[in-house]
Amino acid sequence: MGTISTRVPDELEAELDAYLEEENLDRSTAVRKLLSEGLEEWRREQALDQLAAGSISFSKAAELAGMSVWDFAQLAKERDITWVADDHLDADLEAL
Numbered sequence: 001m002g003t004i005s006t007r008v009p010d011e012l013e014a015e016l017d018a019y020l021e022e023e024n025l026d027r028s029t030a031v032r033k034l035l036s037e038g039l040e041e042w043r044r045e046q047a048l049d050q051l052a053a054g055s056i057s058f059s060k061a062a063e064l065a066g067m068s069v070w071d072f073a074q075l076a077k078e079r080d081i082t083w084v085a086d087d088h089l090d091a092d093l094e095a096l
Contacts, residue, residue, distance in 0.1 A: 016034075
C-alpha cells in the first residue's frame, strides 16, 4: 500500500475532523474512504461525459464507471443523457 502526504487548508481539516467524529473513523481510514468515493464519482462523471459526447458506447461507459449496465442506465437517465446512437447500437446490444 502506498503513502500519500498532503497539506490541507485549516477549514478543510476542521471539516475532516467533524467527519471523523460523525463517522467514528480514524484519520487514515476516513481519508481513504473519501478519496475512494471521490475517485468513484470522478470515474462516473468521465464515463457520462464520454457517453454524452458519443466517443464511447454505452456498455464501455458502464465498464469505465465500474457499474452494471442496468445501474449505469439509471444514472444516465437521472442525468438526462441519451445514449442510443446508431454507430454504437450493435456493440451495446452485443454487451447486453
